[in-house]
Amino acid sequence: MNRNIFIALLIVFNIAIDQISKVIVRSSMTPGRNGEIDVIGDYFQLIWVENKGAFLGMGSDMNPTLRLIFLLILPTVVLLYVVYYIVKTKELDRLSVIAFCCIIGGGIANVFDRITRGEVTDFFFIDLGGVFKTGIFNVADLSVTTGMIMLLFSGIYSNKKKKAEETV
Structure with a gap:
């Protein structure tokens, strides 16, 4: 498959799922804690909230101009640059391309919500009994986080591979 078509399809897939x-x-849900659905007891729940800010609601109390700059314009510019980067940089390994596509797709999905709704719909909540607890998040956030973890692994793998090649 053509590399650019693969990139476009992967980005669109991430946006569509979100x-x-x-x-x-x-x-199908009622907003807030009154409408929460226990998927796996108290460990994994669906709780619908609308988030005017970014990750974990950060920035929701900013004035509208700053929110426009930091939650709409700046992320859009960064996402456009990353699209340009992955299309132009042919040396990227497949894992890095997939990771960047997840980050771009998730980012675009949340920016789209901010443009069309003025807020982002979040609904996943995980609480592993105090050992691990998240804020309320969505599929786009999961895509971005997964992409970042994949990039980390890709970087570690490529560094080990380079060191192995240098010692030979």
Whole structure:
């Protein structure tokens, strides 16, 4: 498959899964803790909230101009640059390309929500009994986080590979 088509399809897939999940949540749940659904006891729950900020609500109390700059314009510019970077940089390994596509798709999905709704729909909540607890997040956040972890592993793997080649 053509590399650029692969990139476009992967980005669109990430956006679509996120947007479909948000439509399902908004059409079938009640907002807030009153409408929470226990998926796996108290460990994994669906709780629908609308987030005017970024990750974990950060920035939700900013004035509208700063929110526009930091939560809409700046992320859009960064996402456009990353798209340009992965299309132009042919040396990227497949794992890095997939990771960047997850980050871009998740980022675009949340920016799209901010443009069309003025806020982002979040609904996943994990609490592993005090050992690990998240804020409320969505599929786009999961895509971005997964992409970042994949990039980390890709970087570690490529560094080990380079060191192994240097010693030979």
